[in-house]
Amino acid sequence: MPEDSMCENYTYEDQDFLPGNALEDYFAKIETAIAPEIKKIIDCLEKSTDETFAKAKILLFSILPELLVFYYRSGALLNEFAQGHKANKIFYLTEKILNDVYIKRLAKTLINVYSFAFIEGDFILSDQFISTAGLKIKSNFSNVSNRHIGLRETLVLIPLSSKYYALFWHSDSSFLVEENCCNNLSEIDNQKINEVIINNSYEKSVSKDQNLLATLLEKHKRVFPTQVFWGGEKKAGGFLKKKEIFFHDIDAKAFDYFFHVRLDTIMDYTDLGRNDLCACGSKKKFKKCHMPLYERVEEAWRYISDPKMRGRNIHSIPGTSAVEFPIAEWVNNIKD
Ligand SMILES: [Zn+2]
DSSP, rough: OOOOTTOOOTTTTOOOOSSSTTHHHHHHHHHHHHHHHHHHHHHHHHHHHHHHHHHHHHHHHHTHHHHHHHHHHHHHHHHHHHTTTTHHHHHHHHHHHTTHHHHHHHHHHHHHHEEEEEEESSOOOOTTSSEEESSGGGSSSSSEEEEEETTTTTEEEEESSSSSEEEEOOSSSSSSOOOEEEEOOHHHHHHHHHHHHHHSSSOOEEEEEOHHHHHHHHHHOOOEEEEEEESSSOOOEEEEEEEOOOOOHHHHHHHHHHHHHHHHHHHHTTTTTSSSBTSSSSSSGGTTTTHHHHHHHHOOOOOOOOGGGGGGGGGBBTTTOOOOOOOOHHHHHHHO
16 A cells, blocks of 8 residues: 555644544554454455355454444545535544444444445555445435445445455345355456445545556546436426446436436336337337336436435335434534
């Protein structure tokens, strides 16, 4: 790891309610405690037997709360805490990372309700430390981020080294790796994961391999969430468009369709039966042509247009101990 690659001067400096360097010292203590544990996990994975996998998993689960602290202290999250609350960002940050109960319950959520595997490949690291992504389009349109821990159809990536990541995911469909083992990723899947990681960065990503980063940067577009409004005679609504990486083609297509198609074109599909001819003019049956795509769009649409569908509850995974608060909500809760 190159020195100072993730450093920013005076990152935690501007707080007057804590003695100087208090946060830096606190983080240093956690790092000192868990660095040898991470080393042990990597050693276990290098030996690659069932027994060492089981040991690596136990070790990882035991340090999950500390790894979540690394996430909240990251430059990217700090950036989010600062949105509109610059003067209070350290206060909000400490509210979160010093909240032992909250952090431990989030770790429990990951352990209890997500599928788990280690992945092996050639990875980059983002300044958000932990990376997340949505796995299905329906959770992509809301102020509740699809990228928070504890929501359905999401994945969470936790770095251990440039060679190993821990991967937690929740999905009703099959996913690219096998559960409960260490998966050596194919080149294509490795690239997909790196796209997710770079997509989670705010300012920086690092890699041991300059070419790897250069290739990813070429494809990477820096897009911040933007508000999009959609209106028509029967339907109207607004939602956030976020930058996304999709794992299934149908979702990428539906997402595209949602943003580039005219409302009246979507209406053409509304009243079609499965066996009707498709409205696009292909002369194929609807079910064999645009129906799967239309259903994905419709599902997302129902979510946006029906206020009852909006809360976080329908999107949290059953059995969760805690769902990660969106930062804005967290900030509002403190104010109340
Ligand atoms: Zn069609």
